[in-house]
Amino acid sequence: MADIIQLLPDHVANQIAAGEVVQRPASVVKELLENAIDAGSTFIKLIIKDAGKTLIQIIDDGKGMSTTDARLSFERHATSKIRSAEDLFSLNTKGFRGEALASIAAIAHVELKTKQEQDELGTQIEIEGSEIKSQEVVVTPKGTSIAVKHLFFNIPARRNFLKSNNVELRHIIDEFHRVSLAHPDISFTMFHNGSESFNLPKSNYRQRIVNIFGGKTNEKLVPVEEETEVLKVSGFVGKPEFSRKTRTEQFFFVNNRFIKSAYLNHAINAAFEGLMKDGSHPSYFLNLTVDPKTIDINIHPTKTEIKFDDEHTLYAILRSSVKHSLGQFNIAPVLDFDRDKNLDTPYDFERKKVSNPTVEVDRSFNPFQEEKSPSKSSSFSMPYKKEPAAQWESLYVGLESKGTKSTQEFREVEFESQPENESLFKENSSIETKQRTYQLHNKYIISTIKSGMLILDQHRAHQRVLYEGLLKHTMRKEAISQQLLFPLQLQFSSSEMELLLRLKEDLEHTGFVFSKFEDTTIEITGVPVNVPESEVSIILEQLISDAEQEVPDSNFSSTDLLAKSLSKSLAIKGGQSLSNMEQEHLVNSLFACKEPSVSPTNRTTFITMSVDDFDKKFM
Known part of the structure; x- marks a missing residue:
């Protein structure tokens, strides 16, 4: 019987790998931004056309690549990040699989320009569907510029599965947010169809959040800081009154890498328990720093899921840290039986002597007599002067005669009768009172x-x-x-x-x-x-x-x-x-x-x- 197992050609293998790595234009943006960060860039520019379907271009000022590295970077499993299997357990970089550029080049037109600082000239490489079309020397500034055009040009079925431009752009913006939030020490700009969407200068973490989500975000943030032997937590959570209907402002970063974790998200929700309305979700921007040896990043192609050695400990620390911050900044109510802040002595009265109040009552006071001047020995004096009530008996003089007269006058009063028109509504009154619905x-x-x-x-x-x-x-x-x-x-x-x-x-x-x-x-x-x-x-x-x-x-x-x-x-x-x-x-x-x-x-x-x-x- 003839052998039936054979090795796949490289271009076919690259397209299969592209199915895992490149799901949509946002996947390309993520991989290229991470490569630019790993290159030590201080400024990164993202240029998008037609939500990434026509063009995705990343320009950075990193260390660049030599001619050999530029050519080798498009080979499968070619990477500068790891040398042995042990390196997988001490990763401090973003990309390490060596599949990104090879997968992208298999399904798009790629143009790469790169130059190292010590070189006078750089290298330009053009690739279409894993096939190198040209490689030549070019004048280019230090760093790397990579342009990905006509994504999925050779896989029409995959291109037809892409959503509308609005949907794809939203996914690209989400990836841009995740990368830029993890690195506030790097300047980012983003252009879509020629117009500037984001301009994020180098800043601290709080200012980076405000620059992305608007100036109003500043008043919503509560700082969270906690450091233990196992985990270091830093960042911000949103105040409960500013909770949102969606999860768009929920970000976890582990060692500067964005991750998704339903388990850790539950820890945040537990800390906010009783402070938010049903259906609302808290906002948080938290950086978690752990020992790289205690996590496994290599469990998902997009590297957005991480396996922790001891999730239960992280859950407890994270929950208590957020709860402590909410209580420390008077966001959450604190139950204290020893002291009530409403009973604290005001600052101006702290050093004054306490005197017992005295009240003297004049038991001979008669409201119907003319009021005398108040005694000087009294501790309290009336703030107003009461009008004398003398000759109050005159109010009742001639009351009997007036009463008889007014009674006679009252008997002679005639009332104007109103026409009865109730009959107009008698027929409908029974219908109105009859209940048809319950x-x-x-x-x-x-x-x-x-x-x-x-x-x-x-x-x-x-x-x-x-x-x-x-x-x-x-x-x-x-x-x-x-x-x-x-x-x-x-x-x-x-x-x-x-x-x-x-x-x-x-x-x-x-x-x-x-x-x-x-x-x-x-x-x-x-x-x-x-x-x-x-x-x-x-x-x-x-x-x-x-x-x-x-x-x-x-x-x-x-x-x-x-x-x-x-x-x-x-x-x-x-x-x-x-x-x-x-x-x-x-x-x-x-x-x-x-x-x-x-x-x-x-x-x-x-x-x-x-x-x-x-x-x-x-x-």
Whole structure:
């Protein structure tokens, strides 16, 4: 029988490896940024076109590569980071697999320019689908510039699986945030389609967070510092009142490497227990420093998951550190039976002598006598002078005669009779008092129908009513807005501002009025009629959350996303009591909709039970 096992060609093996390493343009950005950091760069520029589908370029001022290294860097498992298997347990660099550049070169057009400081000329290499097209000497500044063009050009199926530009750009920004937060000592800039998205100068960790997520973030941060033999924790957590609906501001860094850990995230949630509303997530930016020998990074192709030797100890230290910081900065309530700060002596009265108050009572005081001047021996004097009550008896002189006269006059008063018009409403009064709907547990509305009974979910039903109303107003551009007495100013991060800018026109059609829309600040002077001013920031945060998780592709409109998000935020919630009139109005409004049977998220709004169903229950 002939042999059937054979070695794969290198270009095929590279494409298979690319399937693990390069999932989308953001994967390329991550690998190239990490290579630039490992090269000792102090300045890194990221240039993106068409969300990375057309161009991803990284320019750094690192140490560069020699001609031989530049050529060898595109070979499989070629790396300068490790020499033996033991090096895997003492890693202090980002990349070490040696698969990144080989995998990227197998599925894109790559152009590399690099030069070391001591060299006069650099090297330029062009590769298309693992095939080297040219290699020549070039004049270039110190460092490395690598451009990745036409990603997945030779794998059309993979390219078709890419999402819309908005989705892919969001993933690229997420990777940019993770790398730039881990290295505040490096300057980063990012350009997308020719416009500058981020400009992050070299700074401390707190300033780096503020530069990325907006100036308003500064007041939300609580520092966390703890150092033990096992773990060193440093960074910041967000105050509970600024918790968010999404997990977009949750960052763990282990030895300057971003990781995802549901177990450690649970430790943070445990520290915030009882301080946040349900459905909210705390913000945190925490750096964990551990011995490299106690972790295993090489368990996931993207290196975002780490295996710890002793997770339980890390959990306890992390939870107690965050809890201590929240208590230390008076964020969390502290239970202390020994001292109450409200009973502390004010600073001005600390050295004054305590004197017992004395009160003297004049037992011969008569309120109907003319008041005499107060005695000087009294410790307390009245702050006002009481008017004399002399001749109070004159108030009652002639009362009897006046009373008889007023009684006679009162008997002669005639009242103007009002016409009775109750008969106009007698026929409808019985109908109004008759209750047609009932509310069950402040969540479901029960109404009778000819065939039996209708049970309606009030939250989903109201979502459907609001959704169709918002769509109609947005499409017809006839929404009514109410003007605010004082403009409302809100601050968002750069990425959130980009989302809001794309939705600005649709928001204006729903009734929002913006007077300023620049940098990280928006100013609102008008809101839709049914939106309370106090909930505007919550509604916009929910909209941003929905847009980040469900950014519409080309076959969906942003109007539909906006209507879904606003209807979800504005709809009455389960547990809210409704009057009979409100219940009936909701039922009537729902069945006036085009699609009353499902909510905007395709969930059932009502069910029916026929009389036969009830009969079967009693059989």
